[in-house]
Amino acid sequence: MNDVTxxxxxxxxxxxxxxxxxxxMLGFIVRRNMIVVFLxxxxxxxxxxxxxxxxSRYFDDWGGQMLVLFxxxxxxxEAAIALALILMLARQTGNLDLADWQDLREEGSPxxxxxxxxxxxxxxxxxxxxxxxxKVPEVDEEALLHRDRx
Amino acid sequence: xxESLLLQIPRLLGAADSAGTPFRVDxxxxxxxxxxxxxxxxxxxxxxxxxxxxxGCVIGLLSLGFLLSGVxxxxxxxxxxxxxxxxxxxxxxAAVAAIATPRPVYTALWFALSLLxxxxxxxMQGAQFLGVATVVVYAGAIVVMFLFVVMLAQPEGNDAYDxxxxxxxxxxxxxxxxxxxxxxxxxxxxxxxxxxxxRPSAGAxxxxxxxxxxxxxxxxxxxxLLSIELAGTLxxxxxxxxxxxxxxxxxxxxxxxxxxxxx
Numbered sequence: 001m002n003d004v005t006x007x008x009x010x011x012x013x014x015x016x017x018x019x020x021x022x023x024x025m026l027g028f029i030v031r032r033n034m035i036v037v038f039l040x041x042x043x044x045x046x047x048x049x050x051x052x053x054x055x056s057r058y059f060d061d062w063g064g065q066m067l068v069l070f071x072x073x074x075x076x077x078e079a080a081i082a083l084a085l086i087l088m089l090a091r092q093t094g095n096l097d098l099a100d101w102q103d104l105r106e107e108g109s110p111x112x113x114x115x116x117x118x119x120x121x122x123x124x125x126x127x128x129x130x131x132x133x134x135k136v137p138e139v140d141e142e143a144l145l146h147r148d149r150x
Numbered sequence: 151x152x153e154s155l156l157l158q159i160p161r162l163l164g165a166a167d168s169a170g171t172p173f174r175v176d177x178x179x180x181x182x183x184x185x186x187x188x189x190x191x192x193x194x195x196x197x198x199x200x201x202x203x204x205x206g207c208v209i210g211l212l213s214l215g216f217l218l219s220g221v222x223x224x225x226x227x228x229x230x231x232x233x234x235x236x237x238x239x240x241x242x243x244a245a246v247a248a249i250a251t252p253r254p255v256y257t258a259l260w261f262a263l264s265l266l267x268x269x270x271x272x273x274m275q276g277a278q279f280l281g282v283a284t285v286v287v288y289a290g291a292i293v294v295m296f297l298f299v300v301m302l303a304q305p306e307g308n309d310a311y312d313x314x315x316x317x318x319x320x321x322x323x324x325x326x327x328x329x330x331x332x333x334x335x336x337x338x339x340x341x342x343x344x345x346x347x348x349r350p351s352a353g354a355x356x357x358x359x360x361x362x363x364x365x366x367x368x369x370x371x372x373x374x375l376l377s378i379e380l381a382g383t384l385x386x387x388x389x390x391x392x393x394x395x396x397x398x399x400x401x402x403x404x405x406x407x408x409x410x411x412x413x
Binding site: 003004005006007008009011012013014015016018019020021022023024025026027029030031032033035036038039040042043046049050053054056057058059060061062065066068069070072073074075076077078079080081083084085086087088090091095096097098099112114 | 191195196217221222223224225226227234238241242245246248249254257258261264265268271272275276277279280283284287288291292295296299300302303304309311312314315316317320321324325327328329331332335336339349356357358365366369370373374377381384385387388389391392395396399
């Protein structure tokens, strides 16, 4: 490919990477579920990885891909420790809400209080049930009473 | 290469004399894309009703259309252009859906789809090993681990804290913040041209070499041997730390530190 196309690819990859990073950052700030917050952090890492792969192709240099490999390694470590921590925190409070841990905030800052708890908007899910197949076996009541329990 | 890159950054930021630029990021279309994108994100994020969500989907698709048609630079072979459009659209839509759905299980599944799109983008850039590693390590291991934790900690669908955010102003402020971030980067990109980022040479394509794994492994275990040892040590430390957290976090209340002479 010629240089103009390479530059176009680089621009596109940097833009897509920036969009992934921004979307992950938005989710990290907005969401309150601890698990979702950590998934958003992983999404930000993915945006950076895309940019690095784009640079690596453009400059024909393996350094970007090496860095992405180490990003994946660090992300795996981070996920292991974060999930262990989340499990412990969830066991102490009973749910995954980050607002339950606002005792850790800066001294003197006002507590965060929810003013509006939205009700469940969607009706509870109705799961399909399996219809029984075949015929019901006949049970001899007398035999059940005298049956040896082996 | 990194030294020259660092030297070029100030020239890039103040690049008014970018003559010979093959193309620029279209500022008007980018503005429209970011504006509609911010609106769509505010409508789509949790604590909005079904009607808001539907209109947010429509506006989000409009934003994606602006982005794909006008903002992203055209790639010369049309087939590659079409593949890139599809993969980029899947990646971005899945990422937005991951942060918009109130159920954490669906968040993990949408994130896995976004990872598949990212892996496809990496394949398109010749990073084959990293694409496979992304699918195997991220979508195969990390997301499944997240799903296990969701199953252990929150077995029912969604909870009250999944349907609300931090107050009313968090959504618009952070969406505008993200849009400002993207637009700053895009305007920096707009000043890019071939003279500011000189490629090494046209002929030598080492990254696109057919023997990908041999070159990759040679680079990894040659130039980055110490780094790979450090990464292995880091994995071991993380394993020990996770087990330690699981063992010591079992007490309901963290016990105060007691020395041997406090008895």
